Every structure is written in C-alpha cells, then in structure tokens.
Amino acid sequence: MGFTDTRFNVNLSILFTELPLLERPAAAAAAGFTAVELWWPWVDAAVPEQSELDALRDALNDAGTQLVGLNFYAGQLPGPDRGALSVPGVESERFRANVPVAVEFGRSLGCVTFNALYGNRVEGVAAAEQDALALENLTLAARAVGEVGGTLLIEALNAPESPACPIVSAPKAIEVVDAVNAATGLDNARFLMDLYHLSMNGEDLEEVIDRCTAKTAHVQIADNPGRGAPGTGALDLAGLLGRLRKNGYQGWVGLEYKPGDAPSAQSFAWLPAELRPAR
Template identity: 75%
Template sequence: MGFSDARFDVNLSILFTELPLLERPAAAAAAGFTAVELWWPWPEAPVPEPRQLDALRAALQAAGTRLVGLNFYAGQLPGPDRGALSLPGEESARFRANVEVAADFAQSLGCTALNALYGNRLDGADPDAQDALALENLALAARAAHRIGATLLIEALNAPESPRCPITSAPKAIEVVEAVNAATGLDNARFLMDLYHLARNGEDLEQVIDRYTPLTGHVQIADSPGRGAPGTGTLPLEALLERLHHNGYRGWTGLEYQPGERPGAKAFGWLPRPLRAAAPTTPATP
C-alpha cells in the first residue's frame, strides 16, 4: 500500500489544535484532506448540549470533511485518565451516559468506527472486577455501534506512557476483541492497530500485521520515538502500510501524531497533496 494507496484521515484532536475545535475541519480541508477523526471533543461533558453537537456537525459538513472515526467519552485526553469504561463509580456511569449520544452523533455523519478506551488500573480496585465492568460496558458500546452499522474499536496503548493501562499489547487487545464478540454475538468488535503505541511497546510490527490484519478495523500512525510525523523517527511506516495492504487491509489510516514545531498545514509536508484526499468508498459492513 505504501503512502500512495493509503486512505488517510487526520485526527483533529491532536493536529490543528492551535485552532478552536470548530475551525479545524475547514483547516484540514484547506490542507487537502477529506476525512477526519476525533477523540470525544468534550472531555468534561459526556452528554454535551445539543447546540454543541449541532455546531460541530455543521462545521464538519460545511468543510466537506467526512468523520470516519470517533472515540467514546474517555476522560481528559491526552492525560492521566486514559479511558473510563473500566473505572467503577462516576467515570463508568459517564461512559454509559455517553454511549448512545456518541453513537447517534456518529450516525448523523455517516461515521462507522467508534473507539472505546479501556481505562487504568486503580489502587484498591479488584482487577477482575474492573475487567468484568469493562466487558459489560464494551458489550453495551458494541450494541450501540451495531445499531448504527458501525465497528467497535479496541486499542492497545503503550506501557511507557500508560503504565496503568492493562491493554498494552496487540495480543491483549485481540483477547478483549474476542471476548466482546463472544459476549454479544455481533462480531463487530475489531482491533485498532496503532503502530506508534505498538512500537513503543517493543512489539514486532511486521509480525503483528501478519497475524492480526484480519481482525483490524482501523490503523493509526505516528513515528517513534517522539510521536512526530512520518520521517521524524525510525519507523519504516511506508513499508509497514505496504505490508498491511498486502495482508488485505483496506480501511482508514489515521494521522495521530504531534506536529512539533510545524503546526497547521506545515505538519503534512511529508505527504504530497494529491495523496491526502481519499476517494469516496462504501463503508465495509462490520
């Protein structure tokens, strides 16, 4: 696949952040992109005011940018929370309150991928109880995703940056994917293969791609070390995307890197402008 055949989208929660949220879709479009993804845009509000949802929807539509990925509520990102669905008490309740709101917003924009971040281990909490709570909430999210024809994504973070997250390897993420599919019978949970996080974990990326591409619903990239743009670190990202293509991956590749000293459109100098706009396709059925 390499860069020339990839279907790139821009994560507007980590790129173009020098701009207010509602100005970022237009900035992405001006830089040549037609697809975007977002972390949950209101970290303090799992159920925002309807006017906030309407304003963001209008900004995406006016820019002509397609929303291809959306996180469920996960607390403050980036930050120490790193997820909510496995946290007992208020945070888990906030996640559950968000599930249908996020699914409805995604459906209104034709978005067919919803990412559910697992959450940290907590001092004094039983890990088994946290995992049981997580599975219950992931099943709830999978059913909401199924209702709108979407895929539920399960992501592995990296242990150096998220030492308290229990999902810090590809095999562990796949284990959760399979548990959710077994619990719901819907078979709409898939792996979010973030090559940056997996590289920071020291995993063999070629082996991960060869083994898990069939269960992969979305890919994200940043170079490592540094989480910068492709070419700022040591990862052979073009070759890895080519390997994904060889193994049958045809989904979106999210640009989820930090722009460093080149914010705005300058952050995409590594990618020729003709390769930024993805041709319209019919979303695959989960």
Template identity: 75%
Template sequence: MGYTDKRFDVNLSILFTELPLLERPAAAAAAGFSAVELWWPWIESPTPPQADLDALKKALDDAGTQLVGLNFYAGRLPGPDRGALSVPGQESERFRANIDVAADFAASVGCKALNALYGNRVEGVDPAVQDELALENLTVAARAADRVGAILLIEALNKPESPLCPLVSAPAAIDVVNKVNALTGLGNAKFLLDLYHLSMNGEDLNEVIDTYAAQTGHVQIADNPGRGAPGTGSLPLEDLLDRLTKAGYDGWVGLEYKPGDRPSAEAFGWLPN
C-alpha cells in the same frame, strides 16, 4: 504501492489543536484531507448540549470532511486518563451515559467507527472487577455501534506512556475484542492497530500485522521516537502500511502525530503531491 495508495485521515484532537474545535475541519480540508477523526471533544461532558453536537456536525458538513473515527467519552484526554469504561463509580457511569450520545452523533455524520478506550487500573480495586465491568460496558457499546451500522474499536496503548492501562499489547487488545464478540455475537468489535503505540511496546510490527490484519478495523500512525510525522523517527511506516495492504487491510489510516513546533498545516510535507 506506497503512501499514494493509502486513505489518510487527520486526527483533529492532536493536529490543528492551535485552532478552536469548530475551525479544525475546514483547516484539514484546506490541507487537502477529506476525512478526519476525533477523540471525544467534550472532555468534561459525556452528554454535551445538542447545540454543541449540531455545531460540530455543521462544521464537518461545511468543510466537506467525513468523520471516520470517534472516541467514546474517555475522561481527561489528553491528560492522565486512558478511558473510563473499566473505572468503577462515576467514570464508568459517565461512559454509559455517553454511549448512545456518541453513537447517535456518529450516525448523524455517517461515522462508522467508534473507539472505546479501556481505562487505567485503579488502586485498591481488584483487576478482575474492573475487567468484568469493562466487558459489561463494551457489550453495551458494541450493540449501540451495531445499531448505527458502526464497528467498535479496541485499542492497545503503550506501557511507557500509559503504565496503569492493562491493554498495552496487541494480544491483550485482541483478547478483549474476541471476548466482546463472543458475548454479543455481532462480530463488530475490531482491533485499532496503532503502529506508534505498538512500537513503543517493542512489539514485532510485522508479526502483529500478519497475525491481526484480518481483525483490524482502523489504523493509526506516528513515527517513533517522538510521536512526530513520518520521517521524523526511525519507523519504516511506508513499508509497514504496504504490509498491511498486502495482508488485506484497505481501511483508513489515521494521522495521530504531533506537528512539532510548526503549525499543523505544515506537518504534511512527507505526503506525496
């Protein structure tokens, strides 16, 4: 086993960002990838014009790239926000407005995984109130994902970079996964296992894989330190991905790393030919 037997997709919200959004699918295809993923591309709009959605679909189709992962609206990302669904007021309302838009777009391009970032704690708001709001919104999102034949992903971030987000460990994310599945009865909420974020938290990655592989719906990687390509840090990513395979995970592995000072097209030299 090794990198050669993995299904890698490129995250077009962190790689190829030197290009306009609609040019990135073709750039990923030219670099040898048939699958891509995206954070919600319209940061300021949870409900973009249909023409914008159609243009992105055309760009994906023309490039021959399959969208395999899409975030729901998550606020300013990249930026200070870490999601919107647990933030009372306008932000959670924007998330709710986005749910069917994102799900319908996913259906139009055959995307089967929708990621819902939890959001930051808000000063002066009872965490229990935020968690109640989060579960309410996540159950709606899970049902929308199920309607289009998709899974709902819940991701653990890392505390050093996301100090206000409460989901900064694998057990914390899994707890939300279990609560959503219990409320909906659908079983389509899954864990997004990001090896970079979990390593930044100091978690035992082997233990996380062995414990939660069966509940994992998507995997993302970057090396640590630096959030660069595999080989730029010290994480044994090839060994960890092999462990995931042995634990039964056979899904996509998203490349969610920074290309560094070089063009994104030159950031894949670690991959076997």
C-alpha cells in the same frame, strides 16, 4: 512502495489543535484532507449541550469533511484519567451515558466506527472486577454500535506512556476483541492497530501486521521516537502500510501524530498533495 493507495484521515484532536475545535475541519480540508477522526471533544462532558453537538456537526459538514472515526468519552486525553469504561462509579456511568449520544452523533455524520479506550487500573478495586465491568460496558457499546451497522474498536496503548493501562499489547487487545464478540454474538468488535503505541511497546510490527490484519478495522500512525510525522523517527511507516495492504487491509489510516512547533498544515510535507484526499 511509498504511501500510494493508502486512505489517510487526520485526527483533529492532536493535529490543528492550535485552532479552536470548530475551525479545524476547514483547516484539514484546506490542507487537502476530506476525512477526519476525533477523540471525544468534550473532556468534561459525556453528554454535552445539543448546541455544541450541532455546532461541530455543522463545522464538519460545512468543510466537506467526512467523520470516519470517533472515540467514546474517556475523560481528559491525554491525562491521568484516560479511559472510563473500566472505572467503577461515576466514570463508568459517564461512559454509559455517552454511548447513545456518541453513536447518534456519529451516525448523523455517516460515521459508524467508534473507539472505546479501556481505561487505567484504579487502586482499591480488584483487577478482575474492573475487567468484568469493562466487558459489561464494552458489550453495551458494541450492541449500540451494532444498531447502526457499526464497528467497535479496541486499542492497545503503550506501557511507557500509559503504565496503568492493562491493554498494552496487540495480543491483549485481540483477547478483549474476542471476548466482546463472544459476549454479544455480533462479531462487530475489531482491533485498532496503532503502530506508534505498538512500537513503543517493543512489538515486532511486521509480525503484528501478519497476525492481526484480519481482525483490524482501523490503523493509526505516528513515527517513533517522538510521536511526530512520518520521517521524523525511525519507523518504516511506508513499508508497514504496504505490508498491511498486502495482507488485505483497505481501511482508513489515521494521522495521529504531533505536528511539532510549526502550524499543523506544515507537518504534511512527507505526503504529496495528490495522496491526501479520500479516494
């Protein structure tokens, strides 16, 4: 079946990072992609200067690239403090301050899909207290996203690379999705199905797809091992994406892989040029 009929977008926080942030949208467009996603670009600033927001907005618009997914502030990514919403104190406050800024930035670009990373466990605070704070902050975020008709994503990371994160399986992520929807009554929380992370956790990807497609609003891919482009590892990504389509998934598939030592533009040989633009 190949990759036909899949809508691919490029994650500009892991691809084209050899370029300054403001040059990446044009580089993605030159490589044939008209849709992109981003981790929160300002790792040290939950609320950056308006001039920085404006400059990135202009770069995306000037390149003709559509922003289809945006992470809320989560600290340094990747890094030991990834995720902020379940961490009491300053990090939680930064997350809450970021929510309206990120939602408005996304809305101004037509993006209404936002990913909230759960965050790592911290020592000295009971897990139940951290989970209660996370649910409180996720509820706040879901309501803010709901005001623009958007979707809040909950992602499962992988235990080998993020051992302190409590959300490292599809069932656990779905549990959080259901808890947020029950708390808000909005039914706008959904699963972000990252096939690389789930494969690193040793999950049966076909079974996850069959069980979770109905609650999935975004998909991300990278091959395993190595988190490289499709074809550099052992995953049958074409087959898995075909299974997702058969199960009714019609949303975006984010390319969130490492390009290797060559420039990012050279990492797309696996995908024919005619399949890259949004359709």
